[in-house]
Amino acid sequence: MTPVTAKRPLAVIILAAGQGTRMKSSLHKVLHPVAGRPMLLHLLASTSALDPQRQVVVVGAGREQVEKAVEGTGTVIAVQDKQLGTGHAVAQAHDALAGFAGDVLILYGDVPLVSAATMQAMLDRLSRGDEPRAVVLGFRPDDAAAYGRIIADGQGIIEKMVEYKDASEAERAVTLCNSGLMAVRSTDLFVLLDRIGNDNAAGEYYLPDIVMLPGGQSAVIETEAWEVAGVNSRIELASVEAQWQARRRTEAMRDGVTLVAPETVFFAHDTQLGRDVVVEPHVVFGPGVRIADDVTIHAFSHLEGAEVETGAHVGPYARLRPGARIGPKAKVGNFVEIKKADLAEGAKVNHLSYIGDASIGAGANIGAGTITCNYDGFLKYRTEIGAGAFIGSNSALVAPVSIGDGAIVGAGSVVTKDVEADALCLVRPEQVARPGWATKFREIMKAMKAGKA
Numbered sequence: 001m002t003p004v005t006a007k008r009p010l011a012v013i014i015l016a017a018g019q020g021t022r023m024k025s026s027l028h029k030v031l032h033p034v035a036g037r038p039m040l041l042h043l044l045a046s047t048s049a050l051d052p053q054r055q056v057v058v059v060g061a062g063r064e065q066v067e068k069a070v071e072g073t074g075t076v077i078a079v080q081d082k083q084l085g086t087g088h089a090v091a092q093a094h095d096a097l098a099g100f101a102g103d104v105l106i107l108y109g110d111v112p113l114v115s116a117a118t119m120q121a122m123l124d125r126l127s128r129g130d131e132p133r134a135v136v137l138g139f140r141p142d143d144a145a146a147y148g149r150i151i152a153d154g155q156g157i158i159e160k161m162v163e164y165k166d167a168s169e170a171e172r173a174v175t176l177c178n179s180g181l182m183a184v185r186s187t188d189l190f191v192l193l194d195r196i197g198n199d200n201a202a203g204e205y206y207l208p209d210i211v212m213l214p215g216g217q218s219a220v221i222e223t224e225a226w227e228v229a230g231v232n233s234r235i236e237l238a239s240v241e242a243q244w245q246a247r248r249r250t251e252a253m254r255d256g257v258t259l260v261a262p263e264t265v266f267f268a269h270d271t272q273l274g275r276d277v278v279v280e281p282h283v284v285f286g287p288g289v290r291i292a293d294d295v296t297i298h299a300f301s302h303l304e305g306a307e308v309e310t311g312a313h314v315g316p317y318a319r320l321r322p323g324a325r326i327g328p329k330a331k332v333g334n335f336v337e338i339k340k341a342d343l344a345e346g347a348k349v350n351h352l353s354y355i356g357d358a359s360i361g362a363g364a365n366i367g368a369g370t371i372t373c374n375y376d377g378f379l380k381y382r383t384e385i386g387a388g389a390f391i392g393s394n395s396a397l398v399a400p401v402s403i404g405d406g407a408i409v410g411a412g413s414v415v416t417k418d419v420e421a422d423a424l425c426l427v428r429p430e431q432v433a434r435p436g437w438a439t440k441f442r443e444i445m446k447a448m449k450a451g452k453a
Contacts, residue, residue: 007127009102010052011186013093014043016109017060017080022233028062030109031069032237035244036268036287039112039231040066044073045269047105049116050123054100056093057109085204086180091193097186103127104189106182106207110231113244114181118223122183125156125221132157132219133188134211137181141225147177148208150220158218161211176220178208179228188216268304280316288322298334306338309345327362341372344387356380361387361405369394386421 020029030040037045040057047055055075059066060083067077078092090106097104103123107114118137125135136158138150149171151160161178162171184192192210200206211218226243230236248271249262256275259265264281271285274293283297286304291297295308298315305322308314311329318332323340326332330343333350341355344362349355351368357380358372370391372383381399385391389403392411403409404421413427 007123009100010050010105010123011054011097011100011102012047012050012052012056012105012107013090013097014040014055014057014107014109015086015089016040016066017058017083017089017092018110018232019061019083020110020232023237024234028059028065028069029231031065032231034112034237034241034269035248037270038069040069040109042112042269043107043109043114044070044075046114046116046119047107050105050119052105053102054097056096058089058092083204085198085202086207087193087196087205087209090207091190091205094190100186102186104184104186106184108180108230111179111181111228112231113229113240114223114227118227119183121221121223122181125219126183126185130157130217130219133185133192133216134218135183136161136208136211136218136220137179137228138176138220138222139179139225139228140175140222141177144172144175144177149174150176150178152176152220156219156221158211158220161208176222179223180207181228182207184210274310283315289320292328321356355383357399358383358385360385361389363387364389364391366391367393367395367411371396373398 016030018029023029023032031038034042056078057066057070057075058078058080060080063077063079076096078096080089080092103126105119122135122137126132136150146164148161148163149167150158151171151174152158164172192213195213196205196209198205229240229243231240245266248267249259249265252273253259257273258278261281265279266284268285268287268289270287272290274291276294277291278296280297280299282300284302288305289303290307292308292310294311296313301315301318303320306320306324308326309328312326314320314326314332315334317334319337321337321339324338325342327343327345327347329346331348331350332338335352336349337354339356341358343349343360346363347360349366353366353368353370355372357374360366364385364387373396374380374383383397383399384402386403386405386407388406390408392409392413394412395409396414398414398416401415402418404419404423406422407419408424409415409419410426413425415425415427419425
């Protein structure tokens with residue numbers, strides 16, 4: 001993402017103090033993932049493009065979880081001990097912003113998809129010549145339902161903001177709704193918060209009330225409804241996930257990726273795809289996947305923490321786990337699992353195999369049912385397979401072990417010692433045949449069965 005620099009110093013306040021009771025979860029609501037990344041970290045990734053000087057997350061319950069999640073981001077935690085409304089929540093960031101002079105973005109940890117570009121548009125509007133004291137982000141949903149309404153003139157100056165329950169029929173007919181996201185100058189924010197009251201049914205201090213205080217004007221800019229979709233339940237979480245995935249699929253196809261059945265493919269927030277990649281139905285990308293050009297991912301495959309180089313084929317029904325690196329024109333076939341292993345150019349693992357903690361040389365061929373036995377119950381060990389080696393079907397390679405370049409391991413072998421280059425390794429007893437034995441055996445068993453009857 002190309003960094004965008006705010007015109008004035010910037011601070012960000014993210015509200016995350018809600019109880020999240022409708023999620024019915026021991027995990028803090030803002031840490032539930034969308035596209036494999038917690039909602040809160042989606043927001044922090046977007047705000048980082050604006051280079052804020054300070055970032056504050058206001059939490060209530062679950063402080064320890066949030067602190068751990070934002071560790072290393074330079075984010076400060078403020079605590080709202082009592083749930084007294086959004087205005088009260090923002091006020092808890094006062095000490096964290098002591099001495100700061102600039103613009104303040106107020107966001108919500110359960111509204112994860114708002115983009116850096118939209119945030120910057122709010123800041124740009126705040127710094128325009130008419131200098132509104134606050135900028136509110138509005139949207140027009142397909143169903144305005146019970147959202148609060150924004151009444152504004154043709155220049156976007158807010159004439160009135162009203163909660164749905166307090167709105168007249170004419171006001172409810174307005175389609176411009178309040179997302180709750182706001183940009184305010186730091187010199188105004190806490191002064192305005194001190195002026196609002198809690199004379200309402202809930203006895204709470206509401207952030208939007210600062211907009212209608214006398215003595216100044218505020219403005220609204222608009223964004224698309226999907227960008228300000230909030231999450232208060234598992235149902236809404238699934239809806240936001242679906243919106244994110246739909247947009248990512250469209251982006252991938254526009255960038256030169258073929259999705260055979262787009263609605264069945266799921267991406268992570270950081271999935272990287274080259275051009276002329278083909279993704280067949282029912283493929284799932286977990287975090288940390290990079291796919292180069294001209295790769296085919298066959299149906300029902302799952303990839304996470306893996307790199308796949310140009311011209312490789314993966315699947316169907318393959319699993320690439322973290323640390324899997326698939327080289328150019330290599331093949332990983334059906335019901336194959338690769339973990340923390342490198343496949344060099346042209347290597348093939350086509351059927352029913354587990355390759356873990358291993359290096360597979362260029363052009364090596366791994367037969368069906370091969371297993372690298374990498375774990376003894378306590379420690380992990382590596383298997384090294386050289387270029388051009390051939391591992392026969394149903395072989396077990398007991399690590400640590402090395403198979404030299406061009407070596408051949410016979411089918412059914414259990415290899416516990418290194419195999420030198422170009423050698424043949426057979427680890428199985430000599431085959432013994434006894435003519436007529438099976439006929440005599442059947443006759444004996446039939447007689448025994450008849451005797452018992």
